[in-house]
Each structure stands twice: as structure tokens, then as C-alpha cells.
Amino acid sequence: MTDLRTLRQPRSQVPLHNLEVPAPGVLPFALGSFDTIGPLSRAGFAHRHSFYELVYVTGGRGSHVLDLVEWPLDPPHLWVLLPGQVHHWADVSGLSGWVLLFNEDFLLRHPEDVDLLRLLAARPWLRPDRAQDRALTGLLGEMQREHRAGEAGFPGVLQAYLHVLLVRALRASAPGPSGRPAPPRAAELATRFGRLITDPGRADRTVGSFARELGVSTGRLHELVKEATGRTPALLIRQQQTLEAKRLLVATELTVRQVAAQAGFPDPSYFCRFFRREVGVTPGEFRARAGGNHHDPGVRSIDGCPAGPVPS
Structure with missing residues (x-):
């Protein structure tokens, strides 16, 4: 059996949920309802995952907060969470639906599913119509029956079902920014680029460094x-760094200087100017307004973030 657990973290880090696989050969996959998966599947505190989560909400009230954006519940919704994203459920009642949990090892037979998951994660709260809802519910039911039976070859069947589920979910989602699918070369490179910029441990975050790693010129990458x-x-790099800084400011007790370092800014003064330009307030003001209040906003000047007009 696969368990969902919270790894104990110091207060300077966002709590991390992990899939506990008790023995070699056990499938790194779990499927069930919010009740059968357990109370952590609807946790009301901000946390990250080390795995992928796909949720199909079929009933309930309240909202879901994903990377500081609140999404009111109005089922049905299909939602994909990538490893590293920060989320929690707020004021929920009667929450019902399906929860799928799996890690990278489960995707080995269909590595292209990583790209499909990232595409879906960029379109939160998909709203299937009635026909799509019936199809998705039926497919999830088949997956649950296959998972429970555990007959010979069932891991491959589940992996195939997951691939079908992701493809059908994409059909139910909106088209890209241009109103039509991106050409394969552009979509492939953009997906690879998207993976690289979400690496929190990366030191060099310039466009040129990403272009070299992807084997293209800076102009071609652009x-x-x-x-x-x-x-x-x-712009995507700036948005990713801003998002990671917001996550850390709200969900940890890190100082502004420490947040700057973890978000890829060796100079905290530059980070403060960057953050104020992108968000409109200082990091300390953002933390206070978001309800964190881990530090008195008055100490922000110590971290090089004096109050004042937003720089242009």
C-alpha cells in the first residue's frame, strides 16, 4: 500500500507531502476518494508535494488555493498539481471526487505524459461539460477497479489509462494563447524550458544559460x-522567480535575505527592487498583506527593502 505523509520540516521550509512506498516493487501510485486517501488529501495548511497529484472534484463547497491564487469550488473541476507547487484547501465542506497520486517512476512507460501534465497544470480548474464528465468519471471508475483487483499486468493497464485520461483532459481544456495549437518544435522546446526554470536550485537563470543548455541560440529560444x-x-523567468519568492514569503519564516537567496538572487537589495517592481510592494509588505506576519514588516529595512515608491 502507498501512503500519503507529511515530512517534518523546520519552520523555515514549506511542509512537504511525500508518497511512502513501503517495499521495492510496490507501485508508486494511489487512487481513491478524499476520504480513502486520507485527511492530508484536503489539508488546510500550505504545503508542497514531491509527486504529481490529479484531482477531479465532483462536489463540495469552499475553495482551493494554488500558488496564492484562490479558486472557488463550483464542481466539476479537473486539476493537476506538479511537484513543488504550494497549495491548500480553504473552508471546504462536503468535498468529494477522485484523487490520483503518482511519481515520476509511474510515468516511465509514457514519458510524454510529463509534458501533458505540465500543459494541464498551466490551465487550473478545467471545467468538463456533461459528456466529458461522464467519460472522465467512467474512466476513473475503470482505473479504480483495475487498481483494486491487482490482476497480472495491472500496472501497465493503469499507466495506459492515465495516458488516456490526460489526453481527454487536454481535449476539454482551452486552446493556447494564439487560439490554435503551437507547432510541435515550439511546444517541445517551451515545455523543456518550462521544466528548467522551475528548478529552485539553479544558480544561473539568464536566458543565455537556458539557451545553451537547450542547444539553441538565444534568439531561437525567444x-x-x-x-x-x-x-x-x-518574462517567464521573472514570473517563476516572483512566484517562488511569494511561496516562500507566505509559507515559511525565512527572512527576506534568505528568501532572496533561495529564489536565485545573491544580492538581497536587488531582489527587493525586483520584487517591488514585479509585485508593487516590498517583500515584507507582501508577507503582511498575505496574512503570514512571520516578521514585523518594520524589519524589512534591515534586509535592504526600505519603504518608498515602487521603482520603475
Whole structure:
């Protein structure tokens, strides 16, 4: 059996949920309802996952907060959470539906599913119509029956079902920024670029460094990423760094200086200018307004973030 557990973390880190696989050969996969998966499947505190989670909400009230954005429940919703994203459930009652948990090892037979998951994660709270809802519910039911039976070859069947589920979910989602699918080369490169910029341990986050790693020129990277996403590589990098800084400010007790370092800014003063330009307030003000209040906003000047007008 696979268990969902919270790894104990110091208060300077976001709590991490992990899939506990008790023995070699046990499938790194879990499927069930919010009740059968357990109370951590609807945790009301901000946390990250070390695995992928796919949730199909069929009933309930309240909201889901994903990377600081609150999404009111109005089922049905299909949602994909990637490893490293921060989320929690807020004021929920009567929450019902399906929960799928799995890690990278479960995707080995269909490695292309990693790209499908990232595409779906970029479109939170998909709203299937009635026909799509019936199809998705039926497919999830088949997956649960296969999982419970555990007959010969069932891991491969579940992996195939998951692939079908992701493809059908994408059909139910909106088209890309241009209103039509991106060309394969552009979509592939943009997906690889998206994976790289989410690595929190990366030191060099310049467009040039990403282009070299991807084996293209800076100009070509700009062209293909813009074609696939409607945004430039530089803008996507800034948005990712801003998002990670927000996550750390709200969900940890790190000082602004420590947040700067973890978000990829060796100079905290530059980080403060960057954050104020992107968000409109200082990191300390953002933390206070978001309800963290881990530190008195008055100490922000110690970290090089004096109050004042937002720089242009």
C-alpha cells in the first residue's frame, strides 16, 4: 500500500507531502476518494508535494488555493498539481471526487505524459461539460477497479489509462494563447524550458544559460517560446522567480535575505527592487498583506527593502 505523509520540516521550509512506498516493487501510485486517501488529501495548511497529484472534484463547497491564487469550488473541476507547487484547501465542506497520486517512476512507460501534465497544470480548474464528465468519471471508475483487483499486468493497464485520461483532459481544456495549437518544435522546446526554470536550485537563470543548455541560440529560444506561450523567455523567468519568492514569503519564516537567496538572487537589495517592481510592494509588505506576519514588516529595512515608491 502507498501512503500519503507529511515530512517534518523546520519552520523555515514549506511542509512537504511525500508518497511512502513501503517495499521495492510496490507501485508508486494511489487512487481513491478524499476520504480513502486520507485527511492530508484536503489539508488546510500550505504545503508542497514531491509527486504529481490529479484531482477531479465532483462536489463540495469552499475553495482551493494554488500558488496564492484562490479558486472557488463550483464542481466539476479537473486539476493537476506538479511537484513543488504550494497549495491548500480553504473552508471546504462536503468535498468529494477522485484523487490520483503518482511519481515520476509511474510515468516511465509514457514519458510524454510529463509534458501533458505540465500543459494541464498551466490551465487550473478545467471545467468538463456533461459528456466529458461522464467519460472522465467512467474512466476513473475503470482505473479504480483495475487498481483494486491487482490482476497480472495491472500496472501497465493503469499507466495506459492515465495516458488516456490526460489526453481527454487536454481535449476539454482551452486552446493556447494564439487560439490554435503551437507547432510541435515550439511546444517541445517551451515545455523543456518550462521544466528548467522551475528548478529552485539553479544558480544561473539568464536566458543565455537556458539557451545553451537547450542547444539553441538565444534568439531561437525567444522565437519558439514566444510562439508556443505568447510570452518571452525573460518574462517567464521573472514570473517563476516572483512566484517562488511569494511561496516562500507566505509559507515559511525565512527572512527576506534568505528568501532572496533561495529564489536565485545573491544580492538581497536587488531582489527587493525586483520584487517591488514585479509585485508593487516590498517583500515584507507582501508577507503582511498575505496574512503570514512571520516578521514585523518594520524589519524589512534591515534586509535592504526600505519603504518608498515602487521603482520603475
